[in-house]
Amino acid sequence: AQSVTQLDSQVPVFEEAPVELRCNYSSSVSVYLFWYVQYPNQGLQLLLKYLSGSTLVKGINGFEAEFNKSQTSFHLRKPSVHISDTAEYFCAVSLLNTGNQFYFGTGTSLTVIP
Amino acid sequence: DGGITQSPKYLFRKEGQNVTLSCEQNLNHDAMYWYRQDPGQGLRLIYYSQIVNDFQKGDIAEGYSVSREKKESFPLTVTSAQKNPTAFYLCASSIAGGYNTGELFFGEGSRLTVL
Numbered sequence: 001a002q003s004v005t006q007l008d009s010q011v012p013v014f015e016e017a018p019v020e021l022r023c024n025y026s027s028s029v030s031v032y033l034f035w036y037v038q039y040p041n042q043g044l045q046l047l048l049k050y051l052s053g054s055t056l057v058k059g060i061n062g063f064e065a066e067f068n069k070s071q072t073s074f075h076l077r078k079p080s081v082h083i084s085d086t087a088e089y090f091c092a093v094s095l096l097n098t099g100n101q102f103y104f105g106t107g108t109s110l111t112v113i114p
Numbered sequence: 115d116g117g118i119t120q121s122p123k124y125l126f127r128k129e130g131q132n133v134t135l136s137c138e139q140n141l142n143h144d145a146m147y148w149y150r151q152d153p154g155q156g157l158r159l160i161y162y163s164q165i166v167n168d169f170q171k172g173d174i175a176e177g178y179s180v181s182r183e184k185k186e187s188f189p190l191t192v193t194s195a196q197k198n199p200t201a202f203y204l205c206a207s208s209i210a211g212g213y214n215t216g217e218l219f220f221g222e223g224s225r226l227t228v229l
Contacts, residue, residue, distance in 0.1 A: 009154065034217070043118075043204055043220035044157075090156065092218075102147075102218060106156040 002027045006091055006105035013081055014113050021076040021108045023091030032094040033074040035065055037087050038107075044090060050074065061085070086112045116141045120205050120221035127192075127199070127228050135190045135224045137205035145210035146188035147218070150174060151202040160203075163188055164210050192226060200228045 007022040025031065032051050036044040048059025055067040065076045074091060091105040118139045127133045139146065145164050149157040159172030163182040177196025182188055188207075192199045205221040 036218075036220075041202075041223065041225065043120075043222045044206075044218075045220070046217060049217060102159075104157040106154060 002031075002093065002095065002101075002103050004091055004093055004103050004105040006089075006108050008108050009106065010109045010111070012111045012113055015083055016080050018079050019077065019081050019085075019110065021089050021091075021110065023074045023076065023105060025072050025074065025091075025093050025103075027072075027093060027095065030096045032096065033065075033067060034092040034094070035059065035063070035074070035076050036090045036092060037061075038090065039087050047076070047089075081110075081112045083112050083114060086110060118205055118207055118219055118221035120203075120224050123222065123224060125224060125226050127226065129228055130194045132191055132193050133199075133226065135192070135203055135205075135226070137188045137190065137221060139186055139188075139205075139207045139219075139221075141207055141219060142185070143207035143209055143219070144185070145208045146182070147206040147208075148172075148178070148180065148188070148190045149204045149206065151204055151223075157204065160190065199226055201226060 003026050005024045013019045034049045035047040037047050038044045047063050048057045050057045050067045058064045063078050067074050089108045094102050121136045147162040148160040151157050158174050160178050161172055161180040163169035166185050169180050169182050179191045203224045206218045208218050
């Protein structure tokens with residue numbers, strides 16, 4: 001069975017400080033990995049994705065994530081956060097060659113404190 | 115601009131009434147999905163469709179129905195059988211078939227409140 005675990009439901013951080021949002025997954029097959037961001041009362045926007053190749057992936061708004069196959073993790077990082085980064089962040093996996101099945105974590109609420 | 119349009123954005127319903135949420139996409143995607151979002155529970159899959167005139171139940175299909183008569187449209191009906199329908203509903207689409215980039219594109223969501 002596949003699952004995605006976001007270890008922190010809420011993360012408060014001061015403006016201009018670094019942040020890491022953690023994501024671990026379990027799967028018996030190879031996966032694609034994603035991070036999405038959701039602002040209040042809006043849909044989800046893709047931040048970044050890992051399909052193959054370099055394990056360090058850079059996305060929009062200065063975010064990056066590193067795929068660690070041995071630890072089955074895909075943690076999201078940003079070296080300096082802004083007030084506008086306050087949002088809900090979702091980690092997701094898609095199983096390769098299995099008809100576009102997606103599995104989402106329960107989300108991490110990032111609050112940037114001025 | 116290409117994208118996914120959901121309507122209405124806000125909807126109020128009395129208990130016992132059916133309601134249909136619209137989802138239209140002009141991305142020429144084969145696959146479409148409906149998710150339900152509740153606070154602290156992430157996204158849960160209701161139904162998905164990989165091709166016109168075909169769809170499959172997701173994890174929480176009870177009390178919901180869908181149709182896929184056209185490639186660009188995937189409406190969701192919340193029936194009176196759904197015990198707790200108040201939620202935020204998200205429609206999504208993706209490229210299906212042999213070239214799977216895996217990425218989902220989302221609409222802006224519809225918030226349903228049952229009074």
